[in-house]
Amino acid sequence: MSPILVRPVREQLEHDRVIRLLLTRLKRKHEIAINIGDEQAAGVKVGIGQMFPDLVLTSTDRGKRLEGIVEVETGESVNHLEAMAQWAHFGRMxxxxxxxxxxxxxDIAKRLCAENQVNVAEIWSYHTIGDQTRFTLVQRDTTQSAPRETTRHDDHNGQHKAPSGDVRRKGTTPRTAPPSRTTASSSARSAGRKAAPAARGAKPRASRAKPAARKTARTQKRK
Incomplete structure (x- = not known):
């Protein structure tokens, strides 16, 4: 709701229609109060005064904690006066x-936010095609959305980070493969082959020793 602007009737109807569409989109996660037209159903405290954004998002629990505010603008209301009178105050909350x-x-909204140092969490664009209105996220302030997004990532990584680390460690640790049957059999064969020549080499020595014994026996008989 803009206190300093009187919109054309056509833009006011489009403005109120977008508010109702956002009410349908966001009510799954929040309790939502809307201020359409000249209504002042839900206000938020800004400094010592009170302002009435288009949508006021509160938690679904009993505490009704304030969780966000939404302002819908039309072509006529995206201007310097609107940025100073409303956006700047909403951004300080x-x-x-x-x-x-x-x-x-x-582009105009981005420039106005930068010039007036408006702390806007998200800027969305909307455009209507026939009877359908499409919303597109065009800018997000990571400094404001970081705590929520980090919490989600940390929980996610907390479930999967440790297993991924274990897998990497297991993958990088070298494992000694057990000796295969072919290796054992080949080593046994090679050992047998090495032992066979040694045994063959020992036999001639024994055979040579036997003739020497026979000669001594013959010599004894001759004597």
Whole structure:
């Protein structure tokens, strides 16, 4: 809801329609209150005052903790005054600020956020084709989304990081393969072959010793 802008009727209808579409998309994860037109159903405290963004996201538990705010803009409301009067204040809050702008106004919205130092968590574009409206994420502030994304990755890696490390260690550790049957048989054959010549070499020595004994016997008879 813009307090400083009176939109054309056609843009106001498009603005309210996008808010209702986002209500349908986001209500699965949040409790959502919307401010359409001149309604001020749900406000958020900003400094000493109170502002009324288009969508107020709260937790689904009993605490109703504030989890985010969403502002939907049209072609006429993407301007410097709107950025200073609303975006800058929403960006200073401790919850993520999501900005939805027409696809044709994405570059202007980025420039206004940079010039006014608006801490916007996500910038989405929307465009309508026939009866369907498509939303596209065009910019995300990693510094604001890092805690949530890190928590998800850490849990994921916590389940899979340790097994992956074990697999790597097991893969890199060399394993000594047990001796195969062919190796044992070949070593036995080679040992047998080495032992055979030695045995053959020992036999002639024994045979040579026997004639010497016979000669001594003959010599004794002759004497």
């Amino acid at each position: 401790r919850v993520p600020f999501h900005l939805y702008v027409p696809a044709a106004a994405v």
